[in-house]
Amino acid sequence: MKRLSSPPFRIFPASKTTPQIAQNTIQKNPNSANPTFQTASNRSHAAVSSTGKSTSNPSKRSNLFPSFETSHHLSNAKEPICNNHDLKTINSVDLVHISEILLGNDWFLLLNHAFRPHKTSLNPQLVVRILQNQENQLFSLKFYIWVSNADLELSKNESVKRVLSDILFRKGPVVLSVELIREIRAAGCRFTEELFCILIGSWGRLGLAKYCNDIFGQLSFLGLRPTTRIYNSVIDALVKSNSLDLAYFKFQQMAADNCYPDRFTYNTLIHGVCKNGIVDEALRLLKQMESLGWSPNVFTYTMLIDGFFNAGKADEAFQVLETMRKRNVGPTEATFRALVHGAFRCLNPRRAYELLTSFVERKSVLHESACSTILYCLSKNCMPREACEFLSKISQRGYFPDAPTFNIVMACLMKGLDLRKTCEIFDGFIGRGGKPGFNTYITLVAALYRAGMFQEGDRYVNHMFLDGLVCNVVSYNMLIDCFSKAEMMEKASETFKVMLARGIAPSLVTFNTLISGHCKTGEVKKTRELLKMLLEHGFEPNVFTFSSIIDGLCRAHQMEDAFNCFGEMVEWGVAPNAITYNILIRSLCVVGEVGKSMKLFKRMKAKGINPDVFSFNALISSLCKMERIESARNVFDSMLKAGATPDTYTYNAFIKALCDSERIDEAKETVLMMGANGCTPNSYSYNPIIDALSHVGRLEEAQELVSICKRKGIHINDLPNLKTASELTDGVVNI
Structure with a gap:
């Protein structure tokens, strides 16, 4: 391969047909995901360029309309899924037209006219869809106001309120200007308590405590009067915006407006003080709450557990669970999460593990959420042996982790546990019907290949194919990359052929991964065929492609060809x-x-x-x-x-050179400089100095450095002319 400018690499005429090839590929294998609800802006911006790539910005669309991707608000709603008649109504509504109506001045009257045919079929799903479709949060607010006047019960629907609240929080605050209030009144609409609570809640989440307080002072101007519910919304918003003093002031103001605190009021304040670890005040509020006839519920106790841990009182936190048992209040998943996360936050991880293990063992009924959270915390604290031990204990009692929990545990086990033991746990999970994720499989396979356990690695690769986990271009790319990093290029090439045979179109990442792998194993010649295929599939080499080839040529000591390739980058319009x-x-x-x-x-x-x-x-x-x-x-x-x-490598280069020149004191100063600049000296830092000191006969200094290294756990090469500290002491005694 004398020059990379030979025909297989430099194919400028072929690049002219690239757009057509790319278009054909996209037509055969469309890769753009259609959102659940397509808006006017989505349709107008989703044009396809001549290269066959979408000019829309997926990340921007996702930020504007996140619910379109997941529809989690709808799935969490307690109402039944809309029937076929409702679905027809939803599909028949022109969302673009509604957005245009909300943009004008006569939006209330025009909405009445637009929804006249559908009024009897107005349902939460339709309202949610229209709310989410608005790019401007003010339009979502206006539509909700219209719904409040058209169907009061529908405006109280939990899914509708939750979606509006998320929109107002996500897209920024809606300011209640005098003009907006006049516009609402001119339309014949009224300001409802539901709407006020939603707005206050969104401002609280955004940290606008002062604004919440100011608007509360204007209740009469909005046509509302104080109620316990409104006070609760304001107090909750102030607590969320970390204005506890202001929340207490509102709490004390309730009686003057003939409003009386309920369980929600007290729970909100208890949450606020517990968040700051002020548990004595939380207990005072609890006593006051009980004296007024409001018994604490599971939320109260869960917040107390969190508060005790925030105050560093772990024993009291565990005691809350005993109180719950005596009062017949059952813990929820949130309670166990607060307990486990609090223990690991407040205590030494090992101590937290011991206390939580003891807690689980004492329980006659195994709580899955508690076990899963303990495993999660052990994994996040890099405690593989403890995670393995705990998993073994609870598995004997019938616990079986779900796939996400097991995947997290496996990531921890692979970092610090013997690989054979890790494989046993992995096989046990599969044997009980578990389905590990693709990432868990590929991470385990990579670890096995690095350890030279190729047969085990191949076995799990076969499992991946049998389970259907290797099914798209991303999974194939990751598997090819795994083989490439293990320098198993034969298997990487075989996988690429299987991918093509199954009709899965490769991406530029596929070709770059194969090119990089072949270059690192010294098979630079094989990149020519891959480059030709890359161009035939409508791609152009990018900076990663060129850098990989240059690296391969440099490794093969073909420096002239490497610089020729470097020059060709500019001709292809690729900046190094x-x-x-x-x-x-x-x-x-x-x-x-x-x-x-x-x-x-x-x-x-x-x-x-x-x-x-x-x-x-x-x-x-x-x-x-x-x-x-x-x-x-x-x-x-x-x-x-x-x-x-500078990093450790930088300093070590100087230390070695200084020691070779017998400038040992300068080398020792460099080690001190390393520590001062945040670099930890290692064996490559100390060994040259110890060798040099030994060589010039400064044995005591060398011995002192050896002792320092041993205390720090740094491995030092054995030097026959150095005695250990004990040997030196023995020598003195004998004399």
Whole structure:
């Protein structure tokens, strides 16, 4: 492969047909997900460009209409799913037309006219869909106001209120200006208590405590009078916006308006003080609440558990559960989550594990939510042995983790547990009918390949195919990447062929992964065929493609071809990045061409690409090996000026060079500098200094460093001419 400009790589005429190929691919394999509800803006912006790619911004659409993707508000609603008649009504309503009506001045009258044919079939699903369809939160508010006047009961529907509240929170606050209130009144609408509570709730979630208080003072202007429910909404909003003092002031003001606190009022205040760990006040409120005839419920006790942990009182938190048992109040999943998360937050993780294990063992009935949360916390605290032990204990009592919990546990086990034991747990889960996720499988396979356990890894790959987990371009790409990183390019190529045979169109990531894998294993010639296929599928090489090929050529010591490829990047309109330059700078340094690497480094900066720590490290390491320490220091100073942070590799290069030059004291100062700059010295930092001290006969200093390393758990090479501390002591005694 003398030049990359040979026909298989440079195919400019073929690139002219690329858009058509890309279009054909998209027509055969559409990859754009249709949202549940398509809005006018979605339709107008979802145009397809000549390259066959959508010009719409999916992330922006998702932010504006998140419920379209998941419809979680509808799925959580307690109302029955709409029947066929309701569905026809929903589909027959022109959402674009409604948005246009809400934009005008006579929106109330025009909505009455537009919904006259559908008024009898107006339902929560239709209202939710229209609320979510509005790009402006003010339009959603106006439509809800119309619904409140058209059908009061429908405006009280929980799913409708929840969706409106989320919209007002997500898209920013609606300010109740005098103009808006006049517009609402001019339309013949009234301001309902439901609407006021929704608005107050959204302002509280946004942290607008002062505004909540100001609007509450204008209740009479809105045509409302204070009620316990309105006070509860205001107090809840103030607590959520961390204005506890103001919430207490409203609480004390209730009696003056002939409003009396209920269980919700007290629970809200207890939540506020518990969040801040003021449990004494929470207990006072609890006593006051009971004296007024309001018995605490599961929410009260759950908040008390959280409050005791926030105050660092773990024993009292566990005692709350005993109180709940005596009062016949059953804990919920939220109670167990508060208990487990609080224990791990308040206590040493090991102590938390011991207390929670003891708690679970004492219970005659195993609570799945408690077990799952304990496993989650053990995994997040990187406690694989404890997670394995706990899983074994509760499995014997009939616990079986769900797939998400098991996937989290497996990620922890693979980091710190013996792989064979991990595989036993994994096989046990599958044997009991469990279905691990694709990511869990692929992570385990990668770990097995890294450990050289290829047969085990292959076995799980077969499982993945049998379970249908390898079914799209993303999963195939991840599997190919796994094989490539394990340098199993034969299997990576076989997987690519299977992918094509199944009719799954590869992406640019597929080709880049294969090209990178072949280049790292020294099979640069195989990239030609892949490049040809890449172009035939309508793709163009990007910076990752070129950087991979350049890296492969450098590894094969074909520097001339590497620079030819570097030149061709510009012809393809692909700008090299820091990674591309770093590959070439490092490779030039390896072959001793430090002068050329310095020129390339300067060219990199001239092109406006900021060098990173790897750029500087290659130069510093090379200069240090050449014993040009002062030149290396100059590069180090440039590194600091450029804002790049030196790492352990940077300092170790200087330490080795200084020790080789018998400038041992400077090397020791460099170790101290490492610690001061946030880098932890390792065996590569200390070994050269200890060797140098030994070589020049400074044995006591060397021995002192060895002792320091042993205390820090740093492995040091054995030196025959050094005695241990005990041997030195024995020698003194004998004398």
